[in-house]
Structures are given as structure tokens and as C-alpha cells.
Amino acid sequence: MKETLFVFSSSRSLESFAFAQEGFLPPSLTLEEFFSQSLIVPNKTKAPLILQKILLAEVLKEFEFDDQEKQFLFFEYNFLGFLETSPFLLALFSEMFGSQVELEEISLGDIYGEYQDHLRVLEKIYCAYRSKLDELDLYDFPWKYDLFWDYLETFGEIRCFIDGFLSRFEWEILNQIAQKIPLSLDLHIDEFNLPYFAHLSPALSINHQYTISLSSGEILSSKPWNLEGEVGVSACDLRIDECSVVIQRVQEWLKEGVDPDKIAIVLPKEDFAKFLFASDRGRNFNYAMGKQNDGLKKQLDQIFDHCRHLDGAALFDQIRSEILKLSIQEKSKEKMLEIAAMFERNLAFVQSLEIQEILELLFYELKKLREDDHSGGKVKVIGVLETRGVRFERVIVVDFNEDNIPSLSFQDMFLNTQMRQNLGMPTLRDKQNLQKHYYLELFKNAQKIELTYLRLGLSSFLKEAKIPHKIEDNRFTLFAPAQKREYVEDKICAKVGKDFVFSSTSLRAFQECRRKFYFLYLRKLKEEKKREVFLGQKIHQLLYESYRDTSSIQEARKLFEQKMFAWKEESESMRFGMELDLAVRKMQKFWSCEMNCPPDEILYLEHSFDLEWHGVKWNGRIDRIDRVGDVIRVIDYKFTDHASSDVIQGAIYAHYVQDLFPYASIETYLMPLKNGNYTQVDVQKGEEKVASLVCEVLQEESFDKTHARSHCTDCSFRVLCNR
Numbered sequence: 249m250k251e252t253l254f255v256f257s258s259s260r261s262l263e264s265f266a267f268a269q270e271g272f273l274p275p276s277l278t279l280e281e282f283f284s285q286s287l288i289v290p291n292k293t294k295a296p297l298i299l300q301k302i303l304l305a306e307v308l309k310e311f312e313f314d315d316q317e318k319q320f321l322f323f324e325y326n327f328l329g330f331l332e333t334s335p336f337l338l339a340l341f342s343e344m345f346g347s348q349v350e351l352e353e354i355s356l357g358d359i360y361g362e363y364q365d366h367l368r369v370l371e372k373i374y375c376a377y378r379s380k381l382d383e384l385d386l387y388d389f390p391w392k393y394d395l396f397w398d399y400l401e402t403f404g405e406i407r408c409f410i411d412g413f414l415s416r417f418e419w420e421i422l423n424q425i426a427q428k429i430p431l432s433l434d435l436h437i438d439e440f441n442l443p444y445f446a447h448l449s450p451a452l453s454i455n456h457q458y459t460i461s462l463s464s465g466e467i468l469s470s471k472p473w474n475l476e477g478e479v480g481v482s483a484c485d486l487r488i489d490e491c492s493v494v495i496q497r498v499q500e501w502l503k504e505g506v507d508p509d510k511i512a513i514v515l516p517k518e519d520f521a522k523f524l525f526a527s528d529r530g531r532n533f534n535y536a537m538g539k540q541n542d543g544l545k546k547q548l549d550q551i552f553d554h555c556r557h558l559d560g561a562a563l564f565d566q567i568r569s570e571i572l573k574l575s576i577q578e579k580s581k582e583k584m585l586e587i588a589a590m591f592e593r594n595l596a597f598v599q600s601l602e603i604q605e606i607l608e609l610l611f612y613e614l615k616k617l618r619e620d621d622h623s624g625g626k627v628k629v630i631g632v633l634e635t636r637g638v639r640f641e642r643v644i645v646v647d648f649n650e651d652n653i654p655s656l657s658f659q660d661m662f663l664n665t666q667m668r669q670n671l672g673m674p675t676l677r678d679k680q681n682l683q684k685h686y687y688l689e690l691f692k693n694a695q696k697i698e699l700t701y702l703r704l705g706l707s708s709f710l711k712e713a714k715i716p717h718k719i720e721d722n723r724f725t726l727f728a729p730a731q732k733r734e735y736v737e738d739k740i741c742a743k744v745g746k747d748f749v750f751s752s753t754s755l756r757a758f759q760e761c762r763r764k765f766y767f768l769y770l771r772k773l774k775e776e777k778k779r780e781v782f783l784g785q786k787i788h789q790l791l792y793e794s795y796r797d798t799s800s801i802q803e804a805r806k807l808f809e810q811k812m813f814a815w816k817e818e819s820e821s822m823r824f825g826m827e828l829d830l831a832v833r834k835m836q837k838f839w840s841c842e843m844n845c846p847p848d849e850i851l852y853l854e855h856s857f858d859l860e861w862h863g864v865k866w867n868g869r870i871d872r873i874d875r876v877g878d879v880i881r882v883i884d885y886k887f888t889d890h891a892s893s894d895v896i897q898g899a900i901y902a903h904y905v906q907d908l909f910p911y912a913s914i915e916t917y918l919m920p921l922k923n924g925n926y927t928q929v930d931v932q933k934g935e936e937k938v939a940s941l942v943c944e945v946l947q948e949e950s951f952d953k954t955h956a957r958s959h960c961t962d963c964s965f966r967v968l969c970n971r
Contacts, residue, residue, distance in 0.1 A: 250404030251275055255282045257411035261637025265409075275403065282408075283421060286400055287393045295386040297338075298587065299594045302601070302609060303384075304334045307376045310600050337373065338388075345389035346415030347673040351375075354671060384597055395424060406431045407459075411636040411689065413444050413682055416672060426462040433460050436473055436692070439713070440685040444678075475688075479697045479717040481648070481706065487520065490646045490700040491527040492724040497698050498532060498627055501642050508532070508626035510641040514690065515631055516652040524629060527726055532625040536634060538618025545615055547574055549814070552611050559603055564592045567610075580619050587613050608810075632686050639693040648699040653707035654683030688713055735970045740951045742770050749865045752897035755941050759896075761954035765945075767965050776964035783827060784887030786815065787835075787921065788871060791885065792854045795872070801846055805839045831887075837924030845926070847874030847881065859904050862942045870901055880909050882916040883926075894918060896941070899934025 254276040256262040266273055277285070284294075295303070344351065351374050354367060381387055400406075406425065410433050414422070425431055435445055435458045446452060448460050449467055459468040482493045494513060501511055513533065515521060521535055551570040558566055571584045591610050598606065645653075668675045674682075687709065691697050699717070701707070710717055740763075748769070758765040767773045794808040809832060816828045852873040859866040872883040882901050884894070898916040906914050916929040953969050954960070960971040 250402065252405040252407055253277065253282075253403040255279055255406060255408040256637055257409060258634070258636045260634055261409065261411065264638050279408070279410075279418075283418070286396055286421065286425070287390050288396050289387050289390045289393050292385050292387045295381060295384075295388055296590060296594070298590050298613065299386070299597060300338060300388050301334045301613075302591075302594060302598060302606070303380050303386075304337060304373075304377055305605070305609060306598065306601050307373060307380055308334075309605070311372065311376060337370075340370075341374065341377075341388065343673065345391065346417050347671065348416045348420070349671050349673060354667070386597075395421075397428070400425060400429055403429065405429070407434065408432070409434045409637060411436075412685070413441065413674070413678070422462060429463075431462045432468060433462055434458070435460065436689055438473075438685060438688050440681040440688065473692060475692050475715060477691060477694045477697050479691070479699065479710075479715055481699045481701065481710075481717050481719045482722045483703045483706075483719055484700055484722045485703055487523050487647070487702070488527065488726065489722050489724075490520075490702075491523050492726045493698065493700045493722055494524065494644050494646065495527060495726075496724045497642075497644055501696075502532075506642055509628075510639075511627045512635065512638075512640040512643050512690075513627065513629045514635060514643060514645045515629060516645070516647050516655055518631065520646055521629060528624075530625075532627050533629050534624035534626060536628050536630040538620055540618055544574070544576060544617075544619075548611055548614055552607060556604060556607060563603065563607075564588060577619050580617060583617055584614055587617075632683065632690070635690045636686060640690070641694060642696050642698075643690060643694040644698045644700070645687070645690075646700045648701040648707050649705040650707050651705070653687065653709050654680045684709055684713065688715075691715065737970075738968075740766060741949060742766060742951060743949060744770070744945050747865075749867050750942065750945075751866060751868050752894070752900050755896050755938065755945070756894075758945055758948075759941060760959050761956075761963070762948060762951040763953040763969060764959075764963060764965060766951035767968065770951075773965070778962060779824075779827070780888065783831065787812075787831065787887055788854075788885055790815070791871075795850060795853055801839070801842045805842075831922075834922040835924075838919065838921050839924070841919075841924035841926065845876075847876050849875045851875055851880075857904050859900070859907075861900075861903055862939055864942060864946075866900060866904075868897075868900060868904070870905070873905060878913060880905060880912045880914050882914065883919050884917070886918050886920045887922070888920075895930055895934030896937055897934075898929025899931050899938050902929070902931045903935070 251274060254262075254265065254274060255278070256265060256276065257279050259278050262276055262278055265276060344354075351367070351371050406429055408422070408431065422431060422433075433448070435441075437445060437452055437454055437456050437458060439454050442452060442454055448462075449465065451467060452458065455472060455474050457469075457471050457473040459470075460466070461468055482490075484490045484493065498511060498513075502508060513524070518537060521537070521539075524533055525535070525539075551567065554570065555563060555566050567588050568585060571581055571588065574581060574584075588610065591606065595606070601609075665675045665677070667673075699710075700722070706719070709715075754765065754769050757768055768775060790808055790811045791804075794804040794811065798804045798807055812828055812832050816825045850872065852870065855870045855873060857868055857870065859868075870882060871885045874881040874883065882898075882905050884897060884901065886894075898918070902914050902916045905916075906912075914931075916931055918927045918929060920927070953971070957971065960966045960969065963969075963971075
């Protein structure tokens with residue numbers, strides 16, 4: 249007698265099914281495994297995802313784009329940009345295949361020409377990528393396939409448990425199989441997924457579980473599927489306050505005797521895990537998505553530097569040796585060795601990439617690995633996709649805000665809704681409904697649900713799904729409330745001493761607000777470092793390292809972008825990563841300006857100096873000093889969006905450099921890194937301002953607050969000034 253094959257949408261739901269069985273486990277697969285084993289592509293081999301990325305990067309590197317096409321590239325035109333682009337392109341290619349849409353059809357559907365330029369570039373990339381796969385007798389997606397009937401006919405029946413939506417390709421395969429082998433679908437129908445399964449039977453109703461024969465169209469079983477659990481909602485002011493609700497609820501449920509394996513904490517955004525980890529003193533939580541090993545990236549960077557000059561077999565022997573020495577879990581070492589072996593095996597397919605670039609791609613993949621969490625308890629911290637088909641008795645969902653429920657990725661927004669509808673591709677609404685279905689299925693399988701959100705931003709999903717709930721203010725806290733103190737105005741009586749060392753920064757602070765000058769330079773209080781300031785300082789540092797370690801502008805640019813990419817990889821913040829991408833993009837104008845006006849010689853980089861002028865001491869640091877013909881060019885980088893001519897700083901720099909090169913002609917320039925146009929400083933005007941301000945600083949005694957409150961908005965000392 250032939251067995252029944254059970255097919256599940258996710259590995260976690262398959263695992264849940266397996267634990268519930270007694271005796272021998274019946275044949276069971278995930279949906280992905282089922283399609284992989286059911287299809288044959290004649291005379292071709294499936295290209296592993298790693299190899300797909302390598303080949304796509306190779307295509308991008310080989311391609312000659314004209315100047316107009318480069319304007320429409322959504323990545324930087326360099327190898328590091330290709331690495332970042334490949335996941336987006338592969339996701340788009342996957343979506344096109346699932347919907348059985350060729351790129352030419354997208355171009356034809358773009359009747360308004362909205363994506364015309366982007367699609368032209370995409371089509372060139374796509375065709376070249378597919379051609380490279382064909383040349384190597386490889387495939388990424390089975391556009392032409394045969395069904396493996398010898399395998400499929402070993403089963404008497406196939407039963408598929410569907411927790412999401414099926415693509416056009418998946419429906420096509422299942423319908424073909426159902427014509428020869430009894431095949432049924434187990435579905436949970438709600439208002440969010442009914443439109444996608446309504447074609448199976450006119451009798452389908454929301455809030456029901458169904459088993460439907462795809463072979464005959466008959467409804468084999470049906471029963472109600474309603475929300476029965478209690479839903480509580482806590483309004484919080486901060487994300488750390490949400491942690492207090494999570495910890496309180498988990499402790500309550502554990503005291504009630506609830507099995508910790510049956511409790512789930514669901515994170516719409518993965519970055520919330522760091523708040524939980526910091527506040528979970530009892531280590532009750534287990535992070536199913538794994539944990540980032542901060543020290544691992546540094547270790548991998550060291551291995552990369554050690555191996556970058558090796559070649560051939562010695563290269564991978566050294567990489568394996570270095571991986572085995574890493575202070576990480578053995579399971580993580582095995583994964584890394586497996587990835588390295590895959591790269592080594594696929595080197596035969598690589599034609600135009602240099603070994604340095606292959607290494608960059610290899611270490612890009614290695615750095616993405618996460619270590620399993622063995623230190624925590626049994627309460628699972630997971631994403632919503634990991635809840636598919638799994639029943640939890642108690643559920644907490646944090647960050648239940650409108651912008652998170654549902655959340656979408658960048659590639660979900662490529663192509664507008666009308667085009668997607670015309671092409672039969674999932675629309676933005678379809679993807680939102682899919683996530684809403686996952687959340688509703690999670691809630692219907694639970695007895696108690698607790699939601700936390702940041703005040704005034706609760707997701708409208710609860711109202712849309714007609715889920716009864718009660719909102720309460722968060723009454724739990726991890727910290728004692730702060731003691732309120734009444735503001736008392738400071739009485740300031742101070743003088744700048746003769747030993748005070750001036751700088752352009754201190755003069756600017758005095759000019760902006762004398763109280764701020766007092767706090768920073770006389771009281772020595774530290775200023776909160778703003779994100780843009782931190783980013784600007786880091787870019788200054790990377791420019792210094794890039795020019796220092798290379799001999800040409802072109803080489804400096806390449807090294808700088810490599811360093812920026814590595815820095816982005818170390819960052820866990822998606823927003824900060826986007827800011828780095830934007831900075832690199834905007835700095836293309838800077839690099840163009842550098843190429844158009846190269847110096848004959850770079851004399852100094854990050855040059856520190858001391859000086860006596862106007863009867864006082866000065867210090868400072870000049871970003872760059874160049875020689876261009878008979879002129880000494882002093883350059884100060886400016887990263888802010890509204891970089892203006894800083895005559896004070898320019899005058900100080902010019903006075904010092906004139907002493908350094910007494911017989912040369914000195915020109916001082918500001919270089920805004922985001923627009924790349926040199927701005928010459930009016931040194932004479934700056935000298936007049938410097939003399940005036942130095943006199944005012946030395947005479948000042950009261951250091952009053954500025955009257956221009958606009959300066960107070962982002963000031964680190966606004967609380968001290970009661971502003």
C-alpha cells in the first residue's frame with residue numbers, strides 16, 4: 249500500500265507535525281523540498297544561490313553601461329555595489345518566475361514609460377545573466393521542466409498544508425500532479441486570503457478550516473476556525489517599556505504552569521531583540537533567529553587581510569585553517585567551512601572575477617552568519633514567518649504599530665500596483681494581506697495574546713480584522729521613576745585664561761552661543777555626538793586612510809568605497825546602512841571633482857598644528873594640503889548638507905600654511921563632500937572676524953545664552969539651559 253506524503257509550508261510546521269507523531273514518521277517535506285524533488289530540468293544542474301550571486305556579480309562587472317544607463321542604476325557602479333545589488337535582483341527574478349512573467353512583458357506593460365529607463369538596464373543585466381547560466385548548463389529557476397513521475401507515483405496521496413499564498417507557478421505544478429495523484433489542500437480561510445483560494449469552491453467561507461481535494465474539487469472536511477483567545481494591548485512610551493510588559497507577562501504565564509515551549513515572543517522588526525537581550529536578566533528567552541557575534545566580524549576581517557595575497561589551493565587551505573581557529577560554536581565553523589568549500593568548488597565557473605573580488609564575496613557571506621542561541625531558556629523569540637503552521641498557547645507581539653504591521657521590503661515596492669495587476673504579479677496589497685493572514689492565524693491558534701505598541705501608533709489591523717481588544721497604559725517598568733527637580737538658572741562668572749588654546753571650532757561655538765562655549769571649553773562638559781557628526785568624522789578618517797594607502801585618486805576612491813562597505817556590514821542598523829549608501833552615492837560628485845582637478849602632489853593628510861597668533865595660542869588639524877603647480881592648496885572637507893564658507897577656519901589655516909610655505913601662493917578651499925565643488929575662502933574677511941572674536945572672548949565674563957533659539961534645537965545642553 250502506497251503511503252501518504254505530507255507537505256508543509258515551513259520547516260517549523262513540519263517539525264511541529266513530526267513531534268506530534270507516534271511511531272514511525274510518515275513521508276514529509278517542506279513545500280520547497282517537494283517542488284525541488286518533483287521537477288527535473290533536462291541536461292541542466294541547479295545553480296546554488298552562492299553561485300547565482302557570483303555569476304550575477306560577474307555579469308555586472310563585465311557589462312559596459314553607457315553614461316545615461318549609469319544614471320538609472322540603483323547601485324554604485326563598482327564591485328561592492330554589485331554585492332549589495334544581487335539580493336535585490338535575485339529576489340525580483342524569483343518573483344518574476346513565480347508569477348511566470350518574463351522581463352519583456354514588464355516592459356510591454358509599462359504603458360506610461362514610468363520604469364522605461366530602469367527596465368532597459370535591468371533587461372540587459374537579466375539577459376546576460378541568463379545567457380551565462382545557459383553557457384554553463386546551469387539554471388536558477390526551472391522555466392522549462394519535466395515532472396519526476398517515477399518519484400511522485402510512489403505515493404498514494406499527497407496532502408499539502410498551505411499557510412500562505414501560492415504563486416502562479418506553484419498552482420501550475422500542483423494542478424498537473426493532481427490530475428494523476430490524489431492531492432488535497434489543508435487551508436485556514438479568513439478575510440485576507442479568501443480571494444486567493446475562492447476559485448477552489450464557491451462554498452468557501454471565512455473563519456473556517458478546510459481540506460479540499462484539488463483532484464476532484466470536493467470539500468473533504470470543514471469546521472469553524474474562530475478567534476477564541478483573549479487579546480490585551482499595552483500602550484508604551486519607549487521600546488524598553490515594551491520589554492517590561494514582555495517580562496511581566498512571561499513571568500506570569502510561567503508561574504501559571506504554561507510550558508515555556510508554548511510561549512512565543514514575535515518581533516515584527518528583528519532589531520527589537522537587542523532590547524530584549526539587555527533586559528532579560530533571567531535568560532528565559534531563546535533567539536530562534538540566532539545572535540550576531542560582534543567579535544566575529546573583526547576576526548573575519550583579520551583573516552581576509554591575511555589571505556588576500558594568496559592564490560590557488562593555498563588560499564582555501566589557509567581559509568579553512570583560520571576558520572578552525574575561530575572562537576565560535578562548532579556548528580558555525582561547519583557552516584563557514586561548507587560555504588568556503590562551495591566557493592572553492594564553483595571557482596571553475598568563474599571567468600572574469602579577480603581572486604580579491606571572490607574573497608570579498610566569500611567574506612560577505614561569512615559575515616552574515618548568526619550563531620545559534622544556546623544560552624537562553626525555552627521561550628522562543630521569533631519573526632512572524634517562523635510562526636506559520638505552529639500553535640502557541642501564549643503569544644506576545646511587540647512593536648504592534650501601523651508602520652510595522654504589516655512591514656514590507658524595498659523590492660516589494662518595485663513596479664506599481666496597476667502593472668502588477670496587469671502582469672498577474674503580487675501587488676502591495678497582496679503582500680500586506682499575506683502578512684495579516686499570518687498574524688490572524690497566529691492569534692487564532694493561541695489562548696492568550698498580548699500586544700505592545702508605541703503610543704498613538706497602534707496598527708489598524710486589529711480594527712480591520714474585527715479583533716476585540718482592550719487597550720491599557722503600561723503600568724510596568726524596569727527602572728525606578730526619575731526624581732523631578734526644579735530648574736535653577738546658573739550664575740556664571742568666569743574668564744578665559746591666558747593658557748587657553750583657541751581653535752576654529754571654539755570660536756564658532758562662541759559665535760553661536762556663549763553659554764555653549766562656557767559649557768564646552770571652560771566647564772569641559774562633553775557634547776552629545778550627533779549621527780551626522782559621527783558619520784562625517786568617520787568619512788574624514790576613511791578618506792585619510794584611503795589617500796594615505798594609495799598613489800592615485802582612482803585607487804583612493806576604490807579603497808574608500810571598500811572601507812565604507814565594510815563599515816556598513818558592521819552596522820546592525822538598517823537606517824544607518826541606508827545613510828551610508830546615500831553618502832557614498834552623493835560623494836560620486838566629490839570623486840568626479842577630484843578626478844577633474846587632481847593635485848600634482850598631496851603634501852599632508854590630517855595635519856595637526858600649533859600656532860601663536862593675535863597674542864593667543866591655537867591648534868587645529870587640516871584635512872589635506874596639496875601642491876597644484878606653484879600654488880599650495882589647503883582643503884577642508886565638509887560633510888553637512890548646507891556646508892557654507894567657513895572664513896574663520898580658512899583664515900587660521902591660511903595663516904599657518906603661509907608660515908609653513910613662506911614663499912608660496914596659498915589658496916584655501918572648502919570641499920563639500922556631497923556636491924563636490926571647491927569653494928574658495930575669503931581669507932581677508934576671515935582674519936578680520938578672528939581678530940574681533942578673540943578680543944570678545946578674552947573680555948567676556950557672563951557667557952549668556954543665545955537669543956537665537958534655533959541653535960537650541962539640537963544642542964546637547966538645552967536641558968541645562970531650560971530650553
